[in-house]
Amino acid sequence: MDFGADPYPKYAWLREQEPVVQVMEGQGLYGLLVTRYEDVRMLLSDTRMSKDPRNAPLDWQEAGKGRPLEDRTGLGTHLLTTDGLEHTRLRRLVSTAFTARRVESLRGQVQQITDGLLDEIVPRGRVDLVTEFAFPLAITVICELLGVPSADQEMFRRWTKDFRRWTNKTGSDQAESENARPVGLRDLLGYLTELVDKRREVPADGLVDALIAARDDDDRLNETELLSMMSLLLIGGFETTVNLIGNGTLALLRHPDQLALLREQPHLVEPALEEMLRYDGSFETATWRFPLEPIEIAGTRIEKGHPVLLSLASADRDQAKFKEPDRFDVMRSDNGHVAFGRGAHFCLGAPLARLEGRIAFDGLLRRLPGLTLAVPPEELRWQRSLTIRGLESLPVTFDA
Template structure:
């Protein structure tokens, strides 16, 4: 069958996403909507359809397979656009293989102590004041420091990167040129960083990837050799994604805990319950409401609806993770129930490369915060909290706390 071809009004996805998702999900599995850029897209809402589509090779991430006039997402220069979020196999397989070893469970666990030292240092700076903005003072700087240490980014550049990332995540409607300026600044930054690493390699992931790019496995022209654009784009994606997803999950988790004082007290007494709480927050109020857009390589049926080749498909992770067809009482937050199969980190070959690192960072962030400030509380009314106006990122603009 076909869905209504008139795009639906989905402003509720910005202002109050979960009731809007529930209404769309119950009305039908697939909806024609207007994307953030004003162009049409197809929104998939139910768990089984979303999970199946995430692993469907007929749904391409390569924007060259999309029709003109459909939603495409970020507009980036080629040197930043040749990243894993725009690739299908075999290029996706080739590039991902170069960095996957940096995110194995063993390597991530070895980073736990250094991440805790970073968290403690940020809390040291906050402690004497008695109040703070958790996002600006803790949830934001921590993942930036972690991923910058992993890639070997100098300390002097990290504050600039925060500003550029925020300009891309939540563009100022009164300054439409801001996002374009941020992209230009990022491109210059990555180009300069890669040149510096070539001149003076370090013991970091970016230096290792540069060596692979310049030498290639098996010598020049080896099968794992990267183009220069792929190298720059990979650095961009690791820094940007490593920041955006973690800062929002820390903020959303702390906000949710402050709204549940009994759970907060239980975690202070038994912090070994934190991993299960993080997993449930990832499902219940995760940082990525939508997967990266996809383009059918042929006319494809999703949930009984025919979507034409080349049109944009958006998979609603937020809706799927609260689908009562798969999860019992999905709108009830309950970390004591194992809800297997949530899609907060994706599914299939595009499953989030940094998921183990993200989980560890959020776990350390919560452990350190609750240990240092057992009396942490919200410093404004809940109604005053402001969420970023974005359908692709779910996160707080600020989270004022006191202790």
């Protein structure tokens, strides 16, 4: 089985033999990969580690994905590219809009969307759970959160699929593409700009309106920050949920004893979700970090500015932290996973992903009896990306 399908044996070897290792992609895109739980956990919240790509070497910035995010996508300053006071300011402003109450208010809509998708699926006996359930569920919920009219949501699906295909290319492929950024993202940014203008004239009650109104004394998001945050919430939000549902369902199907246990005791869905995130989470690594000063990790000196990737997937299978880490156990209690990161950059969308996951798995377990993989596991295709850990498709059969 190749690394993309099952990277965990290789990660186990790296944790033991080479816990900080050089990685290469394309031509010139390089960095160091950190794989042990304690090292990853510490660096996730270490203020000496910058998220701002301007702190990387110039030659790295010019190589594929290494170029500044705004050059590749048109997105500017947001939570994944800032540190310190600037990051604190942005997170404080966004948090006033993206509240726990707002997420919880979506529960009824998430349930309705889930039920509607399952109503279409149940009579068929076969479905691709990624493309026909997880993806439309996630993108529809994000559109509802942003306040995108239902008539425009199909365009959002097309644009995000286009962007998803583009992000799965290697950095060198992106750099050599005819356009600096995908058509879908250009259309998306244009649409969001128009949406903001409309909402300023006629306010509604969506997240867009809350972000426009977000302020801290006299401080508020400028136009570029506003569009960048909306795009980040859209793209990051749907990817997290799609991969949680896809990877989590596959884990259950490959461990029928745990699937049966969850069907018998549906109240275990909460610890089951956390185990899915630990066992095979939505993101293989955290996004790039750059030391602001030389740092020593596991006996390796990392120079100032040298790009660093933190392997969330490897950390969450570290035998030094988790008992029998390669065992999938929906009743696991020692689950201090780092699938959503840690510290100041902890995933803002984690509560929404958990809400969608709870409702989605409740529906799948109740309404799709006899759920089984429709293809051999080795035929499943995984996205090719440094950061994303997700299936391209998940064909299943069930008792119609």
